[in-house]
Amino acid sequence: MTASPAAPSPTQGAKTRINDFSIQVATVNGSGSQTANTVLLRAIFQMGVFVSGKNLFPSNIAGLPTWFTIRASAKGYVARKASNEMLILMNPETAKDDIAKADVGALVIYDEPLQLDKLRSDLSCIPVPFQKLVTASCPEPKLHKLVKNMIYVGVASRVLGVDMAEVKKAIAKQLKGKDKAIELNQNAAMAGYDWAMENLPDQDQVRVVRDNKTQGLIIVDGNEACALGALFAGCTVVGWYPITPASTLVETFIEYAQEYRIDPKTGKSTVAIVQMEDELASAGVVLAAGWAGARSMTSTSGPGVSLMSEFIGLGYYVEAPGVFYNVARTGPSTGLPTRTQQSDIELCAKCSHGDTQHINLYPGNMEECFQFSYDAFDLAERFQTPIFVVTDLDLGMQNWSSKPFDYPTKPYDRGKVLNQQQLAEAQDWGRYKDVDGDGIPYRSLPGTPGGKGAYFTRGSGHNAYAQYSEKPEDYLAVVDRLKRKYETAKTYVPKPLFRNLGSDKGLLAFGSSNPAAIEAQDILAEAGLKTDYLRLRALPFTAEVDAFVQEKQVVYLVEQNRDGQMANLFRETYPEFATKFKSVLHYDGHAIDAKCIVDQITAFEQK
Amino acid sequence: MTTPTPASPANKLGFTKQDYVGSKSTLCAGCGHDAITAQIINAAFESNIEGYRVAKFSGIGCSSKTPAYFINQGWGFNSVHGRMPSMATGASLANRQLINIGVSGDGDSMSIGTGQFVHAVRRNVAMIYIIEDNGVYGLTKGQFSATADKGSSLKSGAVNELPPIDPCTLAIELGCGFVARCFSGNPKQLGAILKAAFAYQGTVVLDIISPCVTFNNHDASTRSYKHVKDHDFPLHDLGFIQYSEVEDVDIAAGETELVTFPDGSKVAIKAIHEDYDPKDRFGAMKAIHESMEKGEFLTGLLYINPTQPPLPDLLNLVDEPLASLDETLLKPSPAVLDDIMKALM
Incomplete structure (x- = not known):
């Protein structure tokens, strides 16, 4: 301990920020810091304190700077906070910049050789001899880089007053099933903690104090919550193409599907998931599967929606259902693929050429990511149209605490589909006739036996009987009905x-x-x-x-x-x-x- | 369904050929595409296809209009340019009991839709993929397509300097297990191949040279009716025997080779010109390339491998259509959600 960070002894003072602070951790992408940061976040969460995490990562596999912020809030505020009370600076490349931007008085944990205490005198500096601690706690040199991050978890836990039992529990949860890794990481965290215990005095700027705010809560990201919604909604066909930040939605869905969507009688799958050659093909799969009666979805981000837009217009005009997730990122063009924005609002509202209007759902938390996903499949089939579920990188890929999801008891709404018998009894059925006055026609599904109900779906002009037509009155009847259908949706979508x-x-x-x-x-x-x-x-x-x-x-x-x-x-x-x-x-x-x-x-x- | 009359015999399902027609064609009189449509109707009738199980897909172009002209009992989907294969993929996964027919053109499949063609074939999507190939864009009034032969010229006199893309060798390269080339002017051969195609489980690629009577039928075209007829080299006489008929058919031994499908149906192949083995993938590639260099169209069953698993099998899907699975099978129980929530705590 070189610079003196704070007055020793009293762990809480009048100005102590209890369970109300932000920590920013600066590391190198691909160094395993995500595990360490999640462990720290989870340990605070397990102490009963509201906590949220934001990973600010580069569009890169390994080697570029990355920052992770953890916010604890007794009041339950979970947005990013502009100021940070603690910095953990592990990246020599950015350390000087990071320390220049630090808020006055912040606690700064860093690697001793960086000598950051010489750069500013208005911070509470905590230099840590990481190399020495790593060498002592881990016998295998090739694991040093990974273990180094767990040492700062131990140091920070001691400084903040986080219970090491919770840290160990969090490590065990994070690395579930990998016993050797658990032991190694727990030892590293403990080494950091023991060193800090011996060498650092108590500080009273920021403290974690055990609370009961997180009892029974879960930690989840929006992509997982959406994937679970789709799982319980009975999604049966997925066509997708990898894109940050949307990939983990389908990848998580695949993991759950492998466990929960196997027919127990045959051992065969009840969902088809195909990684397509691009987003255009993904959209084609989704709409054709919806047209044929499956519950279908894809997950993409802005560039993917741009590519899908011709198909989205087709889906709107021919009235084929499908759920389209847009986990938005920063545009335009490639933009900042690993950063967040809500900049596809107009794109998704009116996706495709011609007059188009789409139903969009905007979940605002994890429970809604789950519930709106469940609802989206109902809406797609009820309204026979593409439905956008619009989230973003912040919702989709960050850690959020949430109440556990309620089981969706509402039965599936498969919409206006005529079966063989109904088709046989129907008088003068027309695929695009507005029988009920709500703008929603009745459809038939390919493969329905009985010789009735077959029709020709076309993206070109058509009349109420799905026949090719260029007549102005036929065209107007269809597009004006589509507008009525959109009006009807006002009574179905989630209210504000x-x-x-x-x-x-x-x-x-x-x-x-x-x-x-x-x-x-x-x-x-x-x-x-x-x-x-x-x-x-x-x-x-x-x-x-x-x-x-x-x-x-x-x-x-x-x-x-x-x-x-x-x-x-x-x-x-x-x-x-x-x-x-x-x-x-x-x-x-x-x-x-x-x-x-x-x-x-x-x-x-x-x- | 019309009532069968003595003049219109019924097939085993009780349907007449009239039950397999569609609406009236709006293509140019004499268009090769209409001849293909007639053979699809005929083959579906003779193969006892249940019309309600048929799903017809197309993109954009003259060829893509044709699904409206056959099998009105089936469902049709005329989608967007070059994207028919992904539509067929999605529908075939939603309901694996559908019989999928995709009709495309050389522009739709070999230019704007090459990527989707390639990947549908690679996945062995259960579909008959027909390319009505005239080497020209008809609907936009006569531009070259990517299958136009090098040195071929337009009515305007413009000469194509680029090499053609050949859908058949491309399909074989991609692992397609049923590749054939036909000429719309040879109904016998086309009919036999279409019947075999209906019995096949995975992707059938069928490149049908179909002259455009309006834009590509002049003397300097290599896709004119006359030019193709003069340069058409049928490889073999083909017969198709549906599984239900196998017992009843007397097959001449010796010169006729039989290829058996998983359902027991058989294709009888009697070589005409040369010793061509359609089960030999590399030999097929070589023969096709050599014929193209000579300016000939080798037609017939170019390559066959009936044992490749189609996409629904590769994905290990349940036998029942996914589209008709019940909520009780699809929606995990409250106990499952409870377990998942506990794991996230």
Whole structure:
């Protein structure tokens, strides 16, 4: 211990941040740091403290810098926090930059030879002799790099007051089944802890104190939650193509399917999963499978949606069901493949050429990733159309704590499908006739015996009987009915949720912006600016959204893109209120934080 | 279904040939594609195909219009340009009991859709993949396609300087187990091959030279009706014997070779020109390449390997169509969700 970080002895003082801090860990991609960071996060979680993790990683296999932030929050705020109370700097390449950006007073754990204490005097520096500790705790030199990261977990646990029993438990969970690795990592963490116990005094800046906030909660990422939703929704055909950050959705689905989607009688699979040659082919598989009566899905990101857009238009016009996940990343073009954004809002709302409108679902937490996935398959079959489930890298790939998912008891809604008998009894059936006045026609499935119900599906002009037609009246009948169908969807999609403080000022956000929006709403209220918060959960906008827009004097619309894409949809839908919408934007690729929302709204209010 | 009359005999299912027709063709009079449509109707009738099990797929182009002209009892899907193979893939997985017929053209399959063609063949998707090949874009009024022969010219006089892509050698290279080339002007050969195709389990690639009477039937074209007829070299006389008929057919010994399908059906092959063995993959490649260099069209069953597992078997899918599986089989129990949640705590 060279620099003195804090007054010794008292573990808690008046200014101690208890269970309310952020840690940023800077490491090298591919060095095994993800395991160490997850262990630290889990150990704090097991202490009963709300915690969230954000992995800021490069588009690279190994060797480039990566940062992981862990936020603990007694109040349950889980958005990224702009400031960090502790830094763990393991990457010599970025250490100088990282320390230059550090918040005044932060605790900084780093490798002793970096001599970072010489760069700034307003930080609490904790140099650690990692090499010495690694050599002592691990006999195998080739494992040193991996083990080194677990040592900082031990050091940080001691500094923060995290119980080592929880760290060991977290390691065992993380490396389940690999006994040798568990032992090695537990020893390394313990070596770090013992060293810190011997060499570091107590500090009272930030502490973890055992709480009971996480009892019964799970830690999961959005891609896994979506995969589970699709599993329970009975998805039977998957066509997909790998793309960051969407790949793990299908990969996790595959893992669960191998266990839970095997017919017990025959040992054969009840789901077909094919990695296609590209996103175009994936979309083709999804729509044709949906057309043939399967529950089908694909998972992709912005570039994939661009490629699929011709097919999406086909699905809309011929009315073929399918679930399309867009785990969005930072665009345009290749953009920042490993960073987050909500910048495909307009793309997914109107994907493809011609007049198209799509049902979009915007889950805002893990339970909704699960539930909306389950619902998406119902909606796809009910409305016979492509459904977008729009998440993003932040929801999809980051660790979130969540209540366990409720079992979806609602039976599947297979929509308006006529079977052999119904087809035989039907008078003058037409594939695209609006019998019920809700814009939703009745369909038949290929392979239905009986000689009735066969029809020809075509992306070219067609009439109510699915016959080729270029007549204006036939064309209008179909596209105007599609618009009616979209109107009907307003009563089926998830309604918005409200968090009202009693104000004529509206705050509106969706998806991964939700945690930051809630936190910002509280901060603004404390500063005297009350807002009513609407969390949008779907397109088309429902009656509750109409009412909110009408009632509020102003609507601060929070989203993570440059152009205010959701605000554009609102201005288009509610042209008479176009001036009410004020865009609060965040689009640098990092997850949105509360401060940026507070700052922008405050600036609007001061105008 | 129409009532059978003495003038229109019924097949084993009680259907007449009329039950396998579609709507009226809107293609040019004399189009080779219409001759192919007629043979599909005939082969489906003679093979006792259940029309309701047929799913017809196509992309964009003249050829892609034709699924509307046959087997009205089946479901059709005219999709987007070059993407027919992925549609057939998706539907064939959703319901493995469907009989899938994909009709494409040389533009649809060998230019915009080459990738999907390649990968559908590679996966052995259960489908008959027909390429109605005229070497020209008809619907957009006569541009070259990627199968146009080098040195061939358009009506405008423009000469093609690029080498053609040959769907058949490409398919053999990709591991396709049923590759044939036919001429739309040889209905006997085409009919026999289509019947064999209906009995095959995986991907059938059928390249049918089909002259475009409007844009590619002039003297300087290598795909004109006359040119193809003069350069068509049928490899063999083919007969197809459906599994249900095997016992009843007397097959001449010696010169006729029999290839047996997993269901017991047999293709009888009687060589005409040369000692061509359609089970010899490398020999087939060599013979096709040599004939192309001579400017000939080698037609017939170019390669056959009836034992390759189709995609649903490769994926170990249940026998019942996935589309009709019940919620009780698809939705895991509350206990399963409980276990998963506990593992995430």
